[in-house]
Amino acid sequence: MDFDYTPSELMAVAGARELQDREVVAVGLGLPVVASFLAKQTHAPNMTILFELGVIDPQPVDCGVGLADPRVWYRANVLSSFVDILGEVLHRGRVDVGFLGGLEVDQYGNLNTTLIGDPKGKFRHMIGSGGANDIASCARRTIIIMRHEERKLKKAISFITSPGFLTGGDSRLKAGLAGGPSRVITDKAIFSFHPETKQMMLTSVHPGITLQDVLGTMGFSPVVPEQVPYTEPPTQEQVRLIREVIDPLHMYMGKD
């Protein structure tokens, strides 16, 4: 290999690869913004990006500090409202992919962004749902992207903000929800979900990472198939786009 990439860059590239041309994608805060802009500028030019507050298909030239930053609304096709985006597009069933970050995820892909600690005792309140619960409830599939740490990949999370497969099996369907998480992308590996039990299932391990690195740093045991391939590394062009065009100020990619 004749170039370097960081774990964050690999995560963003892996996220981008999950998105297909012509899909409608509801994008949450953080790394999903970078991954979806990367997909749009490479293999998925006809993908439609949605931001919950009322933005359809923006073409930013500057990286912003979040969804409230006019930088990420720049050159949008539509500037409208929550009822339009989360209601008439998402709730109506027209969103193919929800793309979310999180603080904690459990083995069924349930996501916590609300609080850390004991909700009935001592806890720290964080950002809460925003549109995340709506997106996880209504999108045809959901991609989750987050750091691979034992305190984040937990057997029991402090609070279910956004539903994954709830308690596994058909519990999500019984709650009246279709869809569900399709991928969890971390800085060590990519997971999917077992078709019946809906437990997280190892899909690939990132180059340079061992199986022990993956399993030893999570709070539950995922399903591990006999053969686990390596994640495809980023191309030089993808890394260049992230560094020079999408996130030149390292607002999202961190300093790693």
Add this chain to the structure above:
Amino acid sequence: MSKLTTLTEAVASISPGAHLALSGFAITRCTMAFAREVIRQGIKNLTISQCVGAMDSDLLVGSGSVDCLIYGGGSLDRFGRLNCVNRGIEDGSLTVEEYSSLSVAFRYLAGALGIPFIPIRSLRGSDLMVQLKQRACSDLANITDPFTGEDWPVLRPLLPDVAIVQVQAADEEGNAWIMGPRWDNTEQVRASKRTIVIAERLVSDEAIRQNPERTVIPGLFVSHVVELPYAAHPTSVFKAYDYDAAQIQAYVEATRTPESFQVYLDQYVFGVRDHWEYLERIGGLQHLNSLQADPVLGY
């Protein structure tokens, strides 16, 4: 009919204990000058609602003006969390009804339409629903769809006493333009009993009539119109001015403890007589000029 008045008069029309819907979203189009004046006038026991918690709510909560917050979570984007809101939730001093963005938007929509409840797909299976159902007089219930027999969560409408909306331009009657995304603002106005419009600039009745398709808020919903430039500072107003990154960072630092926040309040709220003195305090025209939006970029 002209409803043009001063910020002081408009704020004086708010009763203690009122339910206010605020137009902010994180760090954009927040009703900051309004919030600072509410604090100066000592109006307390408020209920605040907005789909995504923003800097205007956080300031009011931190100043002790708010008893109850109805929101869908929120932050100051990359600058940080809503420290005052979070502290209030953690120590129990703030009553909070916490939803998702769309749940609050649907509650406003139901209020705007005058319907008794609204079904929603969201919240199912989540601890948000568990928490909401545990509340006394919960605003969430379940109902059987009379046509299909399916079970659906339903939400009670939100009917705020006053919506306060920060806009780019309005006429004296309150017909107002909002440039850029409107998040929950159109539904907030229509669900509320009345609306206070705070406009960056006043335009003529003729300017409105030349571009009626731009009117997002019809004057018939509006009780007071206030013309006040930079009234959302330090948050942004699309096509008018950018957010003030240094001032938002200073706010985030100040909100880390109640003691440091009191210093902030003394400096930027109680230590100034009005909005004009505030603008001088943060650097005056020279500083504000550096925040002016580029007409092409909008920021």
